[in-house]
Amino acid sequence: MKQTDNRVESTLLRRINERRLLEAIQRHGPSSRAALTRVSGLTAPTVSKAVDTLLKRGLVEELDPAEPALGRPGRLVRMAAASAAVLGAVIDAGTCCVVATGLDGTVTEKRTIRFATPAGYPALLDAVEEACRTLIHSSGPVVHGIGLSVPGLINERLHEIVFSPNLHLLDKHNPARDLETRLGVPCVLVQESDALVLGEWLSGDARGLDDFAVLDAATGLGLGVMSGGRLLAGHSGMAGEVGHITVVPDGVRCGCGNRGCLETLATDAALVRLIGEKLGRTVSLDEVAGLLHTRPADFQHELRTVTEYLAIAIAAVINIFNPTTLFVHGVLLAGTADRFARVVERVKQRALTASLADCTIVASTSSKRQGAVAGIIHHLTNACAPSLG
Ligand SMILES: [Zn+2]
Numbered sequence: 001m002k003q004t005d006n007r008v009e010s011t012l013l014r015r016i017n018e019r020r021l022l023e024a025i026q027r028h029g030p031s032s033r034a035a036l037t038r039v040s041g042l043t044a045p046t047v048s049k050a051v052d053t054l055l056k057r058g059l060v061e062e063l064d065p066a067e068p069a070l071g072r073p074g075r076l077v078r079m080a081a082a083s084a085a086v087l088g089a090v091i092d093a094g095t096c097c098v099v100a101t102g103l104d105g106t107v108t109e110k111r112t113i114r115f116a117t118p119a120g121y122p123a124l125l126d127a128v129e130e131a132c133r134t135l136i137h138s139s140g141p142v143v144h145g146i147g148l149s150v151p152g153l154i155n156e157r158l159h160e161i162v163f164s165p166n167l168h169l170l171d172k173h174n175p176a177r178d179l180e181t182r183l184g185v186p187c188v189l190v191q192e193s194d195a196l197v198l199g200e201w202l203s204g205d206a207r208g209l210d211d212f213a214v215l216d217a218a219t220g221l222g223l224g225v226m227s228g229g230r231l232l233a234g235h236s237g238m239a240g241e242v243g244h245i246t247v248v249p250d251g252v253r254c255g256c257g258n259r260g261c262l263e264t265l266a267t268d269a270a271l272v273r274l275i276g277e278k279l280g281r282t283v284s285l286d287e288v289a290g291l292l293h294t295r296p297a298d299f300q301h302e303l304r305t306v307t308e309y310l311a312i313a314i315a316a317v318i319n320i321f322n323p324t325t326l327f328v329h330g331v332l333l334a335g336t337a338d339r340f341a342r343v344v345e346r347v348k349q350r351a352l353t354a355s356l357a358d359c360t361i362v363a364s365t366s367s368k369r370q371g372a373v374a375g376i377i378h379h380l381t382n383a384c385a386p387s388l389g
Helices: 003-028 033-040 044-056 121-139 175-183 192-203 268-279 285-294 296-321 337-350 353-357 368-382
Strands: 060-063 076-079 084-090 095-101 112-116 142-150 153-155 160-163 187-191 212-216 222-227 325-329 360-363
Touching (some): 003 076, 003 368, 033 044, 084 368, 112 121, 142 368, 187 368, 192 325, 268 285, 285 296, 296 325, 296 337
Parallel strands (some): 142 187
Antiparallel strands (some): 153 160
């Protein structure tokens, strides 16, 4: 082997080690160099060298332990929370938000800006840019990048949102590329269901899990799947569109143009539509939440319908992907303990017994905001080196 080959090989190896340490810190939280040596299986000098490089690149920072152990206390290495920042932007039907956090991914309301989704693409881009600029100016530390959670189909080969059934103003656009040009900060596009998966994986209840799925039953019915520690993408990144399986061939028109898609009957938006139809007027999600709380008996039929179809969706995901945990994201059904318990009860009627026995169904506690942030942190981690997993 030539000397240059050796050099390339050792550089790649170093970067793979750096990535391995970042993943260990994300999985285990703030850790001493000794602990990182233990969990990574690398030698102590290799860990020290890699940590030094990550410190120089501003991705991690050191701090003194709260309660020093006996003897010489080891400083802890954590994802850079005070000295570096990332932004997460959520583009959604109705409301958008942008949040600034450290690389530890802790989101706070104080550093979140919310605004109503503008009606056209140029106005949307202006609004997201303005919120990002406000947060970048008030952040202080270096902003490493911005993660953008978006609804719809992202074609990774074409680098654009090819089709967004519930927010058509995004069709044929790439807001991450456009924002990067305007702000000069690296931006990545993350499909919102994948964002929820990464949010659960990096800072939620899926830490350490390699096979799990998140079913988002809020506006559309989105699915993100982590399989063997990798996000399921398909050929162009468009896999997982469970929401557009036809369940009622002559049903109501879906945002995708088809009729009777599963997402027209299994989501918060479906329940809002059905209750609006019953009342003969337009209602908001908040109003429906109130009505279901004060007059649940009046909407039994609508509740039963959406409960049934959400159970069918959950069962389909369990049967097809065999996850160890399925997180369900939503407000009206997944966000209320007794209604969610009824959904889970109905899943037992629909899923294969053996597949269901393998799987825990839980309500997701993560958010798209958390997911957008996780998307950029995941991207920065991946940018170190390819995964060997
Ligand atoms: Zn559809």
